Amino acid sequence: MTIKDIARESGYAISTVSRALNNHPDVSEETKRRIAQIVAEKGFVPNSNARRLKRQQGKSIAFIVKGAGNMFFADMLVELERLVGEAGFDSVVRYLNESDDEVAHARQLCTELKPRGLIFLGGDSRNFQQGFDQINVPSVLTTTVNSELNFPNLSMVGVDDRAAGQLAIEYLLAKGHRDIVVMGSDHSAIGPCQMRLEGCIQALSAHGIAFTGDMFLQSSFTMDSAYAAMQSYLKNGGKATAVFAMSDAMAIGAIRALLDAGLSVPQDVSVIGFDGTPLARYYSPRLTTLCQPAQQIAKTSVKLLLGCILKGQPPKTVLLQAKLEPGSSVRAI
Amino acid sequence: MTIKDIARESGYAISTVSRALNNHPDVSEETKRRIAQIVAEKGFVPNSNARRLKRQQGKSIAFIVKGAGNMFFADMLVELERLVGEAGFDSVVRYLNESDDEVAHARQLCTELKPRGLIFLGGDSRNFQQGFDQINVPSVLTTTVNSELNFPNLSMVGVDDRAAGQLAIEYLLAKGHRDIVVMGSDHSAIGPCQMRLEGCIQALSAHGIAFTGDMFLQSSFTMDSAYAAMQSYLKNGGKATAVFAMSDAMAIGAIRALLDAGLSVPQDVSVIGFDGTPLARYYSPRLTTLCQPAQQIAKTSVKLLLGCILKGQPPKTVLLQAKLEPGSSVRAI
DNA sequence: CTGAAAGCGCTTACAG
């Protein structure tokens, strides 16, 4: 079943059928209607390979996701796909490990798929600095903004990570905690973790507490990894009264390790997460967390991307604020 | 940069370049090497649209997922994508609502994308009975097996849902519970819920307990929906001492509702989940759950699918057993 | 082992 069959069936030429299918302005309504009817009758769907070959570009947006197990990204992704779908784009998703080079993968994807746009969920600025200049489709780096990144086709949408890190620590300080530990991924990578950590350090030093290396627990953004990190911290005699984990998944992994060590949360140790995933509200204890405005991030990301693709608008950087959502995983001491 | 450029650059004809690119047997090693070198040098990647248009089929496997928020499916999907990726296939994912007709969507996807195979995560037998005969690519219905489904291109891999339902109830009965409530999605749909419920009813009646409609709480496979279902059950004076929820997400939603009503788990109410997602181990209380062998299901599904696609093997039905994983969300009374 | 040529199913100037 091809456009040829529809042409024969309807009595119109192939080109007219094509135009009708694409809702081209200069086809009479009558013709459009008759062709639409036959198309519906036969259940015809245009071959997207042929279409893309001609158009020399797909109708797709590619998503590059760093960390397949990242709950926050997973939730975001569903929303993002819904939004681009509404705008008539297909979406293709590529999952990467946290350590993979997302920009190199994106370059490959571009030559392969010719997507109209790219959305990165998570990313390391160093990779962008090194290779993003070879990418020329409109892109948005979502959930991270780094002011050092400056490309004519890259928008950024995310929360103010430094302010959020500061907020987390100030909250714990206000609750009387002095012995605080921060859990994040590799902070030498220039990304949200580094920014959040900077905020932490700033807040701590404003209260006369010097940040030292043993106050940082390294973990990837998974429950398993956080569990292991917290377990080894405790084994080494760690005695913090509060933990700031840079994702809800990390927080949950850490809490499990605390519970398994016979400690309770928040009686013995307070824990604050990051992201504000639905799970934070459902976990027990209900997680105190820095809530990222996921809906707004998703909506803004898609809006900016479509603006670039469809209207040639310049890229933009949108910085949103994370909001502290109190749960019951932190207590005052 | 097209195959034409490579042809000019290398001095070979387009057709030879194409054959070299596809590692066709009757191209001399020497030629292959020289062409490979130029391809690497130029960073040439064949246009997959043109390729697919010619071949009249993609190199992709399509995944149809019912329920974007289903944690179990999400974890499965990552593993499935990894496996088909290793075998050299692309994967494309389509998320559907629980109420959508997955077979109708699959049909559309087939004409659009010409995938080599289909993997359904979740599915309603009625939809298959009605429309699957129009799908002719090798497919597997994963996480559900229904003996009434019989198609020459449909494999099924999943746990014995009836036995699993029985197991859950027998466990609760053995712990002394008599007042048990079952939470699942629409059980008039012919699917895993119905099968599990049948197992439940069988186990109950073997112990002299008649199953009545008020012992079933309907909910979709999300935390939110389970929360609402449990909340309204409690509001109506529900007094069960144990809940069997047909997914871990449901169990977590139900637990939150119990906690919010001032009840504690498992002291006041015991809860048993289903799936054995990683979260079950991390939740507190650690969830008692019927663990599906996700790795094995994924591996088997991909093996069967590739067998059908690559070697023309007939479809198979593989029934695995769920295993009760004790946590601390159930107590003996 | 290699080349010239047809054709996959569309879209889109160009003509009318």
Added chain:
DNA sequence: CTGAAAGCGCTTACAG
């Protein structure tokens, strides 16, 4: 408003 024709970048019989 509609049609005839070229061509997107590949693959693959067919011929040599």
